[in-house]
Amino acid sequence: MATTRALEGRTAIVTGASRGIGRAIALLFADAGADVVLVARTQSTLDDVFEQVSRSGGRAVAVAADLGLPETPADVAARALSEFGRIDVLVNNAGGNSFMVPLADMRFSGWEKTMRLNLDSTVRMIQAVLPTMTEQASGSIINVSSVTGLRGSPLMSHYGAAKAAVISLTQSLAIELGTTGVRANALVPGWIATDLTDFLRDDEGLEHSLLDRVPMKRWGRPQEIAEGALFLAGDASSFMTGQSLILDGGLSVNP
Numbered sequence: 548m549a550t551t552r553a554l555e556g557r558t559a560i561v562t563g564a565s566r567g568i569g570r571a572i573a574l575l576f577a578d579a580g581a582d583v584v585l586v587a588r589t590q591s592t593l594d595d596v597f598e599q600v601s602r603s604g605g606r607a608v609a610v611a612a613d614l615g616l617p618e619t620p621a622d623v624a625a626r627a628l629s630e631f632g633r634i635d636v637l638v639n640n641a642g643g644n645s646f647m648v649p650l651a652d653m654r655f656s657g658w659e660k661t662m663r664l665n666l667d668s669t670v671r672m673i674q675a676v677l678p679t680m681t682e683q684a685s686g687s688i689i690n691v692s693s694v695t696g697l698r699g700s701p702l703m704s705h706y707g708a709a710k711a712a713v714i715s716l717t718q719s720l721a722i723e724l725g726t727t728g729v730r731a732n733a734l735v736p737g738w739i740a741t742d743l744t745d746f747l748r749d750d751e752g753l754e755h756s757l758l759d760r761v762p763m764k765r766w767g768r769p770q771e772i773a774e775g776a777l778f779l780a781g782d783a784s785s786f787m788t789g790q791s792l793i794l795d796g797g798l799s800v801n802p
């Protein structure tokens with residue numbers, strides 16, 4: 548629950564807004580006063596979020612589209628402008644990983660699919676909103692990375708590489724945007740309980756070994772990541788750009 552209307556009058560695009568972390572971000576942003584553009588592939592789950600925002604008196608638009616397609620980001624930005632007239636926040640949250648395999652055995656098609664979703668769509672969304680944000684001389688871009696991008700991720704080298712690239716991209720972008728009024732930061736979750744990680748909770752041994760390395764010994768909640776996104780989106784983080792906000796129960800500092 549947002550305690551202030553920190554995003555009143557602002558428009559936020561949230562990709563992957565139908566479930567998990569993106570859904571929590573979209574609902575918290577709406578609660579903080581933002582008009583939200585909800586993007587994901589599945590119309591029915593997007594509609595649920597849309598209705599929840601509308602019931603609480605917020606404004607939203609649901610765009611059912613595949614971010615794996617190169618034309619989607621420009622369509623999303625155009626829809627945001629036609630509905631709300633401005634774009635203040637972009638959360639590049641859609642992403643994930645659907646397989647684990649040693650790099651030596653990985654099919655290149657799997658590598659490309661992971662890069663398309665986690666990295667290419669992020670780049671294309673940024674390029675789609677930047678003309679508007681620089682013209683407005685204000686904006687906040689939030690790229691969702693992962694602790695897997697902070698160090699080696701055996702069996703998930705594809706996903707880790709994509710998420711590490713997201714951090715580097717964010718740093719470069721922040722420098723390039725410097726004095727434009729547009730900021731870019733990465734949001735770096737640890738292990739969060741969402742559909743994406745269901746398969747890990749289904750395997751008790753695997754779950755135990757994962758949580759054993761987390762100093763707080765528990766899964767994070769989507770809401771806990773959304774609170775970080777709200778901080779990065781609003782004026783509370785006005786002097787912060789190019790940084791990574793790590794929300795991981797201490798995992799990344801455990802040697």
Ligand SMILES: NC(=O)c1ccc[n+]([C@@H]2O[C@H](COP(=O)([O-])OP(=O)(O)OC[C@H]3O[C@@H](n4cnc5c(N)ncnc54)[C@H](OP(=O)(O)O)[C@@H]3O)[C@@H](O)[C@H]2O)c1
Pocket residue numbers: 562563564565566567568569586587588589590592612613614615639640641642643644664691692693694735736737738739740741742743744
């Ligand atoms: N959960 C974790 O432990 C964790 C940890 C670190 C980082 N992250 C990152 O956090 C982000 C969100 O993860 P999550 O756990 O919330 O995932 P999730 O529960 O699987 O939700 C993913 C969201 O992205 C959408 N999406 C997936 N593929 C898409 C595509 N091609 N085009 C458009 N939308 C697409 C999904 O909706 P549709 O399927 O309907 O398209 C859904 O709304 C991801 O970038 C993930 O890598 C997650």
